[in-house]
Amino acid sequence: MVTRTIDLRSDTVTKPTETMRLAMAKAEVDDDVLIYDPTARHLETEMARITGKEAALFVPSGTMGNLISVLVHCEIRGSEVILGNNSHIHIYENGGISTIGGVHPRPVKNNEDGTMDINLIESAIRNPDFEICYPKTRLICLENSHANSGGRVLSVDYTDQVGELAKKHNLKLHIDGARIFNASVALGVPVHRLVQAADSVSVCLSKGLGAPVGSVIVGTKSFIDRARILRKTLGGGMRQVGILCAAALVALQENVGKLGNDHKNAKTLAEGLNKIKGLKADVASVETNIVYFEILEGSNITALKLGKIMEEHGILLMPDSSSRVRIVIHHQVSASDVQYTLSCIKQAMTGVENGGN
Numbered sequence: 001m002v003t004r005t006i007d008l009r010s011d012t013v014t015k016p017t018e019t020m021r022l023a024m025a026k027a028e029v030d031d032d033v034l035i036y037d038p039t040a041r042h043l044e045t046e047m048a049r050i051t052g053k054e055a056a057l058f059v060p061s062g063t064m065g066n067l068i069s070v071l072v073h074c075e076i077r078g079s080e081v082i083l084g085n086n087s088h089i090h091i092y093e094n095g096g097i098s099t100i101g102g103v104h105p106r107p108v109k110n111n112e113d114g115t116m117d118i119n120l121i122e123s124a125i126r127n128p129d130f131e132i133c134y135p136k137t138r139l140i141c142l143e144n145s146h147a148n149s150g151g152r153v154l155s156v157d158y159t160d161q162v163g164e165l166a167k168k169h170n171l172k173l174h175i176d177g178a179r180i181f182n183a184s185v186a187l188g189v190p191v192h193r194l195v196q197a198a199d200s201v202s203v204c205l206s207k208g209l210g211a212p213v214g215s216v217i218v219g220t221k222s223f224i225d226r227a228r229i230l231r232k233t234l235g236g237g238m239r240q241v242g243i244l245c246a247a248a249l250v251a252l253q254e255n256v257g258k259l260g261n262d263h264k265n266a267k268t269l270a271e272g273l274n275k276i277k278g279l280k281a282d283v284a285s286v287e288t289n290i291v292y293f294e295i296l297e298g299s300n301i302t303a304l305k306l307g308k309i310m311e312e313h314g315i316l317l318m319p320d321s322s323s324r325v326r327i328v329i330h331h332q333v334s335a336s337d338v339q340y341t342l343s344c345i346k347q348a349m350t351g352v353e354n355g356g357n
């Protein structure tokens with residue numbers, strides 16, 4: 001009989017804590033489209049302070065945060081954005097920057113650590129002398145931490161270099177900082193320093209931070225003024241949104257301090273997986289809360305099948321392909337959950353080896 005559920009599918013699966021629910025119940029609210037909601041104002045002021053930017057805006061999701069940011073920077077049709085070929089904006093956001101915004105993507109190869117080579121970024125910038133044929137480059141996007149690279153972090157030095165390149169060519173820099181707090185904790189660098197070079201950042205509240213809903217975008221006051229209008233256009237203007245922002249304020253207070261522990265648990269998990277016969281995890285590349293592991297050829301089990309067996313033990317995983325599994329740690333996964341997961345996976349792999357399952 002399953003006695004506990006350990007949900008490792010994503011850091012988006014967290015449930016609001018009692019403190020969050022209490023804060024939501026008591027939240028002071030008003031109409032946020034009319035900019036009267038005091039709790040939304042409080043959250044936005046706090047996020048602007050933490051990120052070192054002039055202003056902030058609560059948005060329903062990270063996808064909308066990225067879309068609005070790209071659209072504000074690329075308001076003229078035919079603009080082009082340089083972004084990673086393995087980035088969330090390029091792969092998982094329905095091509096919204098093109099279909100909704102008329103913005104042309106110029107993907108540059110992401111390295112295994114989530115960076116793009118600076119010389120490749122520079123050579124992807126269009127020559128304005130040939131505008132008769134070329135779209136106009138207006139924006140560079142980075143992602144920190146980089147999800148598809150297993151939560152690898154981009155350093156301050158790298159981000160500053162891309163910022164300098166953007167300035168040199170009169171471009172803007174946007175950071176998809178869905179997990180920027182994870183990156184900040186992993187690097188031991190305050191968020192405001194990490195994003196200093198960026199003109200805008202989209203920060204998810206509902207991932208590592210553990211709030212139930214929402215993201216915040218930050219930038220200059222004029223950027224946010226324009227973003228507010230676009231948010232309404234896209235249907236993201238919500239009314240008594242302070243209910244959600246109250247939970248996010250609790251998340252900022254209570255959960256940022258737990259991210260280091262999540263990273264430690266992720267590392268322990270990767271090390272443990274690597275010791276199980278038939279599995280391989282790249283321990284060194286686990287820098288934050290995401291772990292990918294491979295099922296080695298000849299192991300006689302697919303990722304889907306392993307996921308099904310784990311489900312019987314109350315452990316939820318996300319197969320990434322037939323031989324690759326993604327695990328994401330969050331504040332509702334404990335060190336003992338990690339040990340239990342490792343013992344169940346080991347048992348399943350031993351069962352397969354012995355011809356069971």
Ligand SMILES: Cc1ncc(COP(=O)(O)O)c(C=O)c1O
Nearest residue numbers: 061062063064088143147176178
């Ligand atoms: C790196 C990154 N950016 C953006 C998003 C989009 O966030 P949302 O699911 O809130 O739209 C995600 C979601 O997983 C993400 O991992």
